[in-house]
Amino acid sequence: MDAIRIHAFGPPESLVLDRLPDPQPGPGQVLVAAVAHGVHLLDTTLRRGEQGGPLPLPQLPTVPGREVAGTVAAVGPGVDPAWVGQRVAAHLGATPDGGGYARLALAPVAGLHPVPDGLDEAEAIAMIGTGRMAAYTLEVAGLPEPLDPADPWPSAPWRDEVVVVTAAAGGLGTLFVQTALLAGARVLALASGDKTPVVEGLSGSERLAVVDYAAPGWTARARAALATLGADDATLLLDGVGGDAGTAAADLLLDGGRVVVNGWSSGTANRYATAEAPRPLEVRAAVGPGAPAPGDMRRFQDRALGLAAAGTWRVLTHRVPFAEAARAHRELEERRTVGKVVLV
Numbered sequence: 001m002d003a004i005r006i007h008a009f010g011p012p013e014s015l016v017l018d019r020l021p022d023p024q025p026g027p028g029q030v031l032v033a034a035v036a037h038g039v040h041l042l043d044t045t046l047r048r049g050e051q052g053g054p055l056p057l058p059q060l061p062t063v064p065g066r067e068v069a070g071t072v073a074a075v076g077p078g079v080d081p082a083w084v085g086q087r088v089a090a091h092l093g094a095t096p097d098g099g100g101y102a103r104l105a106l107a108p109v110a111g112l113h114p115v116p117d118g119l120d121e122a123e124a125i126a127m128i129g130t131g132r133m134a135a136y137t138l139e140v141a142g143l144p145e146p147l148d149p150a151d152p153w154p155s156a157p158w159r160d161e162v163v164v165v166t167a168a169a170g171g172l173g174t175l176f177v178q179t180a181l182l183a184g185a186r187v188l189a190l191a192s193g194d195k196t197p198v199v200e201g202l203s204g205s206e207r208l209a210v211v212d213y214a215a216p217g218w219t220a221r222a223r224a225a226l227a228t229l230g231a232d233d234a235t236l237l238l239d240g241v242g243g244d245a246g247t248a249a250a251d252l253l254l255d256g257g258r259v260v261v262n263g264w265s266s267g268t269a270n271r272y273a274t275a276e277a278p279r280p281l282e283v284r285a286a287v288g289p290g291a292p293a294p295g296d297m298r299r300f301q302d303r304a305l306g307l308a309a310a311g312t313w314r315v316l317t318h319r320v321p322f323a324e325a326a327r328a329h330r331e332l333e334e335r336r337t338v339g340k341v342v343l344v
Contacts, residue, residue: 004101004325004343007061009049012326012333015101020063023099023106025076030083030112032090032105036121037322037343038067038129041265044329046096054287058096065100066092067129068107069121079109087115089124091132091301101325101343113301116309123308123315126340130171131304131313133262136294137172137286138179141238141260146303149310156184162226162234164188164249166241168210169195171340172262174316176238177202182312185236186229188222190249198338202314219248226252238262239270246270253281262286319344 005018025031042053043064051057058064069089075081090107092098099105115124139145146152163180167173168189177199180187186207189199192214199210209225211218226234233254239246243266250259250272259281261273273283285291294300307313316339320328324343331337 001102001104002322003063003099003103004065004322005061005063006047006058009047009057009060012044012047012329014047015325015329017323017325020102022104025074025079025106027077028079028109029076029106030072030079030088030109031074032068032070032088032107033073034068034070034100034103034105035344036069036089036125037065037100037102038125039065039320039325039328039332039341039343040129041263041332044333047329055094055096062097063099063102064097065102066095066098067125068092068100068105069115069125069128072112073104075109083109083112087121088112089115089121089128089305091128091297101322103322111298113305116305118309118311119305119315122317122319122340122342122344124305125342126171126315126317127304127308128301130340131175131308131315132297132300133286134172134175134179135300135303135307136297137238137260137262138176139300140284140286140292141236141258143179143183146307149303149306149312152307152312153183158236159184161185161236162188162229162231164190164234164237164252166190166213166237166239166246166249167265168199169338170240171316172240174199174202174339175313177208178313181205181207186231188225188229188234188252190218190222190245192335195338198316213245213249219251222249222252233257236260240265242266242270242273243268247272247278250281251278255279256282258282258284260284260286261288264288316340317342
């Protein structure tokens, strides 16, 4: 089979297309003929050989990746043969060498999700990984579980909220923007450069304002955008960027506002989540120190797939040919992607 392997830590070109023996499913496993493979920013960190996230460095050589979608090609002992031929998506586990960047991947049958009608495999992958994180983060932020994927929050629980979203054109950010609008909030979305039209295209609502936070003087424009939303200050920040940009975004909050940290793609934490906090704000963590134990993440995967299948969440993906995994990593590191990055 074809697989992408890392033989030595380094730049994107460290990802090499290799031929490997076909794996055979063991007890409780299925073999997935994959056509979509999820890519994370954490994958790029591990590829560089940097220990800075929740996973240890892999033993080399390794096939990275933790999410696949495709068709079940074979089943192992004790697994219902009715799975063969079904379209499925699967998370392969919290491991640095999950084997997801491979045309044939072993997955535990307990972790399989049938791909709903109306979604393709790349969209399903986005929901298995990024969608589940979005659903979990929103729960940490205080949004109740949807009552119905097609009509999730009829009571508009965030009607009085003014929500700021950093990295609003990313896989998580696009889902946060859509959800906050559906839940009744006014939204200030922060995206960079030519990504701002993508975020604007998520909704024609007058409750959405988009600001390019890669441009000089963006904080003044953000304040002006808040005024167009009828607010002096925001009440909630969903921040996956951290660093100077995330800290400046938190400065837009009123006293007592809430910061929900779901990452730090800048490489450093939001100062409001550290002992250096410039002023007191309520900080909740969806990842990192202080994050609550999520329990079984399957319920968040099911929730995300349901919202996407119902059309409530519009799923944006950045698709790159499987053999060009190095390109996918490079574009992700250079912040040139929109939505979830998927090898296809």
